[in-house]
Amino acid sequence: MDRSPGRHFLQIPGPTNTPLQILAAIAKPTIGHRSAEFASLGLDVLKRIRSVFKTENPVVIFPTSGTGAWEAALVNTLSPGDRVLMFETGWFSTLWSNMAKALGLQAEIIPGDWRSGVKAEEIEARLRADVAHTYKAVAAALEAHPKARAVYVQASETSTCVLHPVPAIAEITRARDVLLVVDGITAVGALDLPMDRLGIDALITGSQKGLMLPPGLAFIALSARAWAAVQRATLPRFYFDLARERKGVAERSTAWTPAISLIQGLRVALAMMRSEGLPNVYARHDRLARATRAGAAAIGLQLLAPDAPSPAGTAVCLPGGVDGSGMFRYLRDRMRVTFAGGQDQLKGKIIRVAHLGYVGSFDIVTGLAALELALRHFGAPVELGRGVGAAEAILAEGLPPR
Amino acid sequence: MDRSPGRHFLQIPGPTNTPLQILAAIAKPTIGHRSAEFASLGLDVLKRIRSVFKTENPVVIFPTSGTGAWEAALVNTLSPGDRVLMFETGWFSTLWSNMAKALGLQAEIIPGDWRSGVKAEEIEARLRADVAHTYKAVAAALEAHPKARAVYVQASETSTCVLHPVPAIAEITRARDVLLVVDGITAVGALDLPMDRLGIDALITGSQKGLMLPPGLAFIALSARAWAAVQRATLPRFYFDLARERKGVAERSTAWTPAISLIQGLRVALAMMRSEGLPNVYARHDRLARATRAGAAAIGLQLLAPDAPSPAGTAVCLPGGVDGSGMFRYLRDRMRVTFAGGQDQLKGKIIRVAHLGYVGSFDIVTGLAALELALRHFGAPVELGRGVGAAEAILAEGLPPR
Numbered sequence: 001m002d003r004s005p006g007r008h009f010l011q012i013p014g015p016t017n018t019p020l021q022i023l024a025a026i027a028k029p030t031i032g033h034r035s036a037e038f039a040s041l042g043l044d045v046l047k048r049i050r051s052v053f054k055t056e057n058p059v060v061i062f063p064t065s066g067t068g069a070w071e072a073a074l075v076n077t078l079s080p081g082d083r084v085l086m087f088e089t090g091w092f093s094t095l096w097s098n099m100a101k102a103l104g105l106q107a108e109i110i111p112g113d114w115r116s117g118v119k120a121e122e123i124e125a126r127l128r129a130d131v132a133h134t135y136k137a138v139a140a141a142l143e144a145h146p147k148a149r150a151v152y153v154q155a156s157e158t159s160t161c162v163l164h165p166v167p168a169i170a171e172i173t174r175a176r177d178v179l180l181v182v183d184g185i186t187a188v189g190a191l192d193l194p195m196d197r198l199g200i201d202a203l204i205t206g207s208q209k210g211l212m213l214p215p216g217l218a219f220i221a222l223s224a225r226a227w228a229a230v231q232r233a234t235l236p237r238f239y240f241d242l243a244r245e246r247k248g249v250a251e252r253s254t255a256w257t258p259a260i261s262l263i264q265g266l267r268v269a270l271a272m273m274r275s276e277g278l279p280n281v282y283a284r285h286d287r288l289a290r291a292t293r294a295g296a297a298a299i300g301l302q303l304l305a306p307d308a309p310s311p312a313g314t315a316v317c318l319p320g321g322v323d324g325s326g327m328f329r330y331l332r333d334r335m336r337v338t339f340a341g342g343q344d345q346l347k348g349k350i351i352r353v354a355h356l357g358y359v360g361s362f363d364i365v366t367g368l369a370a371l372e373l374a375l376r377h378f379g380a381p382v383e384l385g386r387g388v389g390a391a392e393a394i395l396a397e398g399l400p401p402r
Numbered sequence: 403m404d405r406s407p408g409r410h411f412l413q414i415p416g417p418t419n420t421p422l423q424i425l426a427a428i429a430k431p432t433i434g435h436r437s438a439e440f441a442s443l444g445l446d447v448l449k450r451i452r453s454v455f456k457t458e459n460p461v462v463i464f465p466t467s468g469t470g471a472w473e474a475a476l477v478n479t480l481s482p483g484d485r486v487l488m489f490e491t492g493w494f495s496t497l498w499s500n501m502a503k504a505l506g507l508q509a510e511i512i513p514g515d516w517r518s519g520v521k522a523e524e525i526e527a528r529l530r531a532d533v534a535h536t537y538k539a540v541a542a543a544l545e546a547h548p549k550a551r552a553v554y555v556q557a558s559e560t561s562t563c564v565l566h567p568v569p570a571i572a573e574i575t576r577a578r579d580v581l582l583v584v585d586g587i588t589a590v591g592a593l594d595l596p597m598d599r600l601g602i603d604a605l606i607t608g609s610q611k612g613l614m615l616p617p618g619l620a621f622i623a624l625s626a627r628a629w630a631a632v633q634r635a636t637l638p639r640f641y642f643d644l645a646r647e648r649k650g651v652a653e654r655s656t657a658w659t660p661a662i663s664l665i666q667g668l669r670v671a672l673a674m675m676r677s678e679g680l681p682n683v684y685a686r687h688d689r690l691a692r693a694t695r696a697g698a699a700a701i702g703l704q705l706l707a708p709d710a711p712s713p714a715g716t717a718v719c720l721p722g723g724v725d726g727s728g729m730f731r732y733l734r735d736r737m738r739v740t741f742a743g744g745q746d747q748l749k750g751k752i753i754r755v756a757h758l759g760y761v762g763s764f765d766i767v768t769g770l771a772a773l774e775l776a777l778r779h780f781g782a783p784v785e786l787g788r789g790v791g792a793a794e795a796i797l798a799e800g801l802p803p804r
Contacts, residue, residue, distance in 0.1 A: 008431075012436075018431065026663060029425065032414050065641075098640075103639075214432045216618045238500075238501040239469050239642075259616065260617055
């Protein structure tokens with residue numbers, strides 16, 4: 001692949017494209033992690049990352065994948081046998097519930113259909129607005145499981161591109177003695193999740209998503225009441241011990257050796273987000289997502305989750321009669337456009353077009369044009385340019401004034 | 403620091419210097435972690451890293467610091483309440499014993515003096531050769547703690563630059579139903595630790611040491627009997643679940659998102675080690691270590707651990723009357739040569755000169771010359787050039803033929 005001409009388009013929901021200026025910072029010579037230079041770099045990024053999480057509380061950075069931050073959220077706030085409430089919204093929510101069980105928690109899973117928050121039959125009447133629907137479902141689930149100590153939810157479920165109404169869920173949990181842990185892995189940097197204002201108790205993300213870095217860092221911030229829970233929590237922990245890391249940072253250091261090169265890149269990533277302005281970053285993600293959905297609809301593709309679409313990615317259902325796996329490989333290996341496929345029960349059934357991180361209007365144009373061309377090549381009746389045109393009508397909103 | 407002229411010399415036992423060709427590979431654009439391109443890269447480095455570990459068993463790579471691989475070794479092979487035998491050889495062995503306790507194990511700590519394997523009074527008569535001495539101590543400790551399920555030892559204790567005689571310890575453990583877990587964090591790549599031949603049950607290292615990469619990756623390999631222990635071990639685990647990761651690799655994937663950019667660098671690091679030849683890599687470390695010790699002796703500095711010196715670094719005791727902390731800062735901030743200081747009980751008392759990873763003869767010359775100059779500047783009677791000359795006599799062994 002390295003030798004083929006032209007750029008390879010990576011349009012998966014992480015790792016996302018890393019801009020050249022971040023790659024250059026990552027390639028700077030290594031510095032000592034106990035040096036004043038690193039302390040100054042580390043404290044700078046720890047201060048600035050708070051503005052992305054929108055919290056006054058400390059954000060902790062671990063050298064780990066996002067899964068590690070999930071483990072940190074569990075082992076630092078809970079004790080063996082504690083009940084946690086989770087919602088089956090796709091592959092990742094299923095994975096996290098397996099983790100909770102493996103670590104000695106009682107996970108109550110509210111089953112779902114991988115297209116929305118909960119199964120329709122679980123609630124009396126499906127309300128029109130998805131927000132109210134999930135709101136009701138969470139409240140009902142908490143009534144049914146009064147001993148739940150925490151609610152775990154994916155803000156944007158990466159495997160299905162389903163968006164959860166975190167503000168509505170937070171309204172329920174912050175009125176009760178229940179922690180709300182939010183997986184913001186494909187949400188932080190893509191949509192506004194003001195942690196402190198909403199009352200989110202733990203917010204998690206990874207480096208290779210909205211933050212535009214390669215994978216290798218995970219981030220977690222806790223609310224004041226979550227930090228109080230840390231004092232009581234007795235699940236065994238050491239590597240992911242948040243109190244130890246927080247103490248280290250208070251002493252201008254880190255508990256374990258940090259992934260220095262990625263932190264060098266993080267400083268540049270945060271400067272880029274600051275320069276664009278967070279409201280503009282969110283507006284861009286929203287615009288690219290709407291353009292992608294409009295384009296897919298114009299091509300004649302069905303959305304997997306039309307009622308709860310994520311600004312990080314769009315999952316489209318493959319039309320019947322098209323060899324999905326073959327088309328996916330053709331796009332990737334011959335057209336050099338990599339989308340994400342479906343996971344687990346959705347394997348071979350969907351294509352996920354990501355618009356997360358360092359993505360602009362012409363990436364959406366490219367992605368939709370590639371989809372049009374590949375679909376027609378695989379026998380689907382597609383009017384070339386129709387999807388792109390529909391997207392362009394929305395992308396035009398982002399044009400600078402003349 | 404960025405704007406001062408000349409290179410900053412980083413001579414600490416990790417992170418070590420990363421060569422430019424590795425930095426360039428790390429800065430390559432990110433690729434998808436579920437792509438064929440990454441699968442091919444991942445399988446290639448997983449195959450080649452075995453030759454560094456000298457094992458036929460799989461080596462598992464985690465996106466984590468070395469501490470995470472230690473946690474992996476514990477949670478995958480042991481069950482709550484299991485007894486493990488550890489030796490207090492410095493700051494890191496103390497840290498690992500705290501980890502073992504935090505995770506629910508019973509850690510039996512054989513106290514030590516931070517200069518050798520065990521306290522002199524612990525054994526009948528201190529034998530002349532350090533190997534026989536530690537051998538006896540381990541055998542005696544196992545007699546005293548017959549229920550021990552595992553022995554944990556630092557091959558090279560980073561905080562004191564003490565080398566443990568792993569081959570002799572392995573001789574004891576492989577004859578018994580006791581696992582030998584070796585922290586090779588500053589040993590792998592610096593000295594020959596042929597895992598399979600010695601019968602080491604778990605060998606661990608980190609990326610930022612002998613492998614010359616920035617921090618962010620940790621490596622662990624298990625013996626066949628350690629993999630059998632994984633089946634029986636019941637400590638809770640999820641992120642660090644080795645069986646899950648091994649299954650992932652068998653399916654040409656990874657359980658969690660890997661630190662792709664560091665793995666791109668790892669391929670180059672392994673190619674560089676292959677090109678130099680592992681026997682030459684080990685001989686270089688040995689030669690640089692001997693040159694450093696000879697230089698320090700010629701300067702008149704005492705070694706912290708003369709009987710068990712590590713090829714990864716040399717700890718020298720600061721002469722009385724010299725302001726150690728001031729000299730350390732002067733070296734780092736004014737002379738741009740960063741050594742490591744002492745940790746915990748050795749703070750302000752020693753300087754550790756590392757010769758690990760991407761280090762050549764002239765780095766040793768620079769380090770010793772900097773020490774000579776700084777010592778004289780801080781009032782110690784030093785004949786300039788004497789230490790360097792003594793080192794050069796040994797470094798000459800590595801000169802290519804005319």
